[in-house]
Amino acid sequence: MTASTIKKTVKKPKQPMTNIRKKEARWGLAFLSPWMIGFLLFYLLPMLASFGFSLLRFNPAVPDESTFIAFSNWQRAIMVDREVRLSFIRTMHFAAISLPIGLGFALFLAIILNSKNVIGKTLYRTLFYMPSMIPLVATVLIWNGVLNEQTGWINMLIESLTGIQAVGTQGLRWLADPQLVYFAYTMFGLWGIGNAMIIFLAGLQGVPTELYEAAEIDGASWLTRLFRITIPMITAVIFYQLVLGVIGSLQYFLAPFVLTGGSGFPQGMTRFYMVYFYKQSFSFFNMGYGATLAWLMFIFALVLTIVLFGTAKYWVYYAAEERK
Amino acid sequence: MSDNILKRRKPMSRKARNRITAVLVTSLTLAILFVFLIPLMYGIVTALKTDAQFSQIGAPLWPATEAQFEYEGETYPVYRVPLEDRIRDMALVVKGRQESQFVDINNPQAGLITWEGSWRALDRDWQLDPQWQNFRVAWNTINFPRLLWNTVKYAAITTFGAVFSSALVAYGFARFRIPKKNVLFMLMLSTVILPGAVTLIPTYFVYLQIGWVGTWLPLMVPAFFSWGTNVFLIRQFIMSIPLDLDEAAMMDGASPLRIFFSIILPQSVPALTAVSLFHFFWAWNDYFNPLIYLVGHPEKFPITIGLTAFNNLYSGRTNLIQAASLISAVIPLIIFFFAQRIFMQGVVITGVEK
Numbered sequence: 001m002t003a004s005t006i007k008k009t010v011k012k013p014k015q016p017m018t019n020i021r022k023k024e025a026r027w028g029l030a031f032l033s034p035w036m037i038g039f040l041l042f043y044l045l046p047m048l049a050s051f052g053f054s055l056l057r058f059n060p061a062v063p064d065e066s067t068f069i070a071f072s073n074w075q076r077a078i079m080v081d082r083e084v085r086l087s088f089i090r091t092m093h094f095a096a097i098s099l100p101i102g103l104g105f106a107l108f109l110a111i112i113l114n115s116k117n118v119i120g121k122t123l124y125r126t127l128f129y130m131p132s133m134i135p136l137v138a139t140v141l142i143w144n145g146v147l148n149e150q151t152g153w154i155n156m157l158i159e160s161l162t163g164i165q166a167v168g169t170q171g172l173r174w175l176a177d178p179q180l181v182y183f184a185y186t187m188f189g190l191w192g193i194g195n196a197m198i199i200f201l202a203g204l205q206g207v208p209t210e211l212y213e214a215a216e217i218d219g220a221s222w223l224t225r226l227f228r229i230t231i232p233m234i235t236a237v238i239f240y241q242l243v244l245g246v247i248g249s250l251q252y253f254l255a256p257f258v259l260t261g262g263s264g265f266p267q268g269m270t271r272f273y274m275v276y277f278y279k280q281s282f283s284f285f286n287m288g289y290g291a292t293l294a295w296l297m298f299i300f301a302l303v304l305t306i307v308l309f310g311t312a313k314y315w316v317y318y319a320a321e322e323r324k
Numbered sequence: 325m326s327d328n329i330l331k332r333r334k335p336m337s338r339k340a341r342n343r344i345t346a347v348l349v350t351s352l353t354l355a356i357l358f359v360f361l362i363p364l365m366y367g368i369v370t371a372l373k374t375d376a377q378f379s380q381i382g383a384p385l386w387p388a389t390e391a392q393f394e395y396e397g398e399t400y401p402v403y404r405v406p407l408e409d410r411i412r413d414m415a416l417v418v419k420g421r422q423e424s425q426f427v428d429i430n431n432p433q434a435g436l437i438t439w440e441g442s443w444r445a446l447d448r449d450w451q452l453d454p455q456w457q458n459f460r461v462a463w464n465t466i467n468f469p470r471l472l473w474n475t476v477k478y479a480a481i482t483t484f485g486a487v488f489s490s491a492l493v494a495y496g497f498a499r500f501r502i503p504k505k506n507v508l509f510m511l512m513l514s515t516v517i518l519p520g521a522v523t524l525i526p527t528y529f530v531y532l533q534i535g536w537v538g539t540w541l542p543l544m545v546p547a548f549f550s551w552g553t554n555v556f557l558i559r560q561f562i563m564s565i566p567l568d569l570d571e572a573a574m575m576d577g578a579s580p581l582r583i584f585f586s587i588i589l590p591q592s593v594p595a596l597t598a599v600s601l602f603h604f605f606w607a608w609n610d611y612f613n614p615l616i617y618l619v620g621h622p623e624k625f626p627i628t629i630g631l632t633a634f635n636n637l638y639s640g641r642t643n644l645i646q647a648a649s650l651i652s653a654v655i656p657l658i659i660f661f662f663a664q665r666i667f668m669q670g671v672v673i674t675g676v677e678k
Binding site for chain 2: 021024025027028029030031032034035036037038039041042043045046047049050052053060063109112115116117118119120124125126127128129130131133134135136137138139141142143145146148151152153154156157190191194195198199202243244247250251253254257258261274277281282287290291293294295297298301305
């Protein structure tokens, strides 16, 4: 950090570059070259080409039969194909359930792990983080078993604790009931909250203790301290997790694909946007249309990010700004 | 609220109050942890069951088989028979509609005992019988050594490529005055959140044209052109290395390349380790890219795709699926338990300083 600030003060704009500076810039660019070549080859050109493909009817098996159809793909995606809108709404619907629950759970665990009074914190941290290391496919398959309506332990536990009939075909069919399936998928996600938990924990440890001491003198209760100090002080961390979570949700693919092969079971509920994109592009090989869907996804992601950043100034607190 | 009441009554010592909170919060955490890890216990227990146990009514939760008893050279099923004094485990020797003849498995010398009632209404006796060979069957059926080798190869090569190239780029961003460096840096960070789909179709088409689809190349080559998050993390770390070291070396006439190899790389080992671990597990978990580029080439599948294929082929054999899932988790978990500290510090650096 200090290095860059020193450089900034030393740097004098509008001065012609000396030979030494030129040489330095050349060396710097040489070191950046892997990224610059990669950026060009794997990001910039493909992105532009992707837009070009979106104007074609294109099947990679018969590239010679490609035809230019102008904005027909775009028109189809936006106006005609209901599945585009539906899969986007499903994706957002799922995100609206899974993100608050996932981030809330991670924050809750971080608060517990940060509490002065808990015994055996390192052990809990390890054990709550551990499932995040299990390959996601394995996580999905394990949860698929434990949520089975007949033989799964979750339903048995619910039934024995509450007495509600949960086991069996009349019970809670987590993965087959359109009302429940997003909650089931959210549960898989809880096994991956390790990173968010650790990041929240680091955020909590960065909250200045003077604030708590002052609050305690004023007689603030535990809850007041939580909502008036702790959470406001880590909104920047929450915001960062939220942005990553929203972008990640938009690309949610693995769990529905492993469990249903993209069939959308039950009742199309799990045909999320990325699944639909995959189907069009790699099952039907409608790659022109696929490129359109990809570009639409990029636009969604951009809009969502801009909206989120727009809301940031109302609720996100950056400690660094105050110091300026 | 409760605080106020306590204060009014008797000044309870702060220590005692803390101890009560500690007990409450700790037990709450334990309860949550228990529920959180239920699926893992389920997975382990299920992996050890026989195929038959899933369809049998009255089967216990733990891996068990129905007890058998050998009596005078024949094998008979064991039931739990309620006699006057208590329930006894007895082998059913002669089946009858109204009454059946049993032999007490703990006292076979007593000979046949007649019990009145329908034997069909009795519960079977189950005994613990974990099927450890399920793991071996899963290991062989899924051809785990091959999947493992593919995955390790993929993870190791891409990790090396991505970390080394990212270190070069990070050094460039951290130490050199380059015109428009901030713009370039922001551009690089923006690639981190760019949805991969938007570049996918043209790259796929190009790979198809040059014959790379069906090989590992599309998965490995891009890694050698640096990786946004890695660059960011390593750059943060390099900027914390004192400049004096570079300058001293420069005075001695060392070239930037030399400085990179003999000062920057050795000094950045903690960051490089963390980044390598992250990248390794990212590759270990990668699903979408192998799915697209390796379709139809099962001999090249990594674990993730192999496990999915296995699940589709053996969907009725829950025990084998659980066993295979657990096998695939063993190596990441072992590495995690050994490298835990590095790992969590790395998470913090990438997550908080952004």
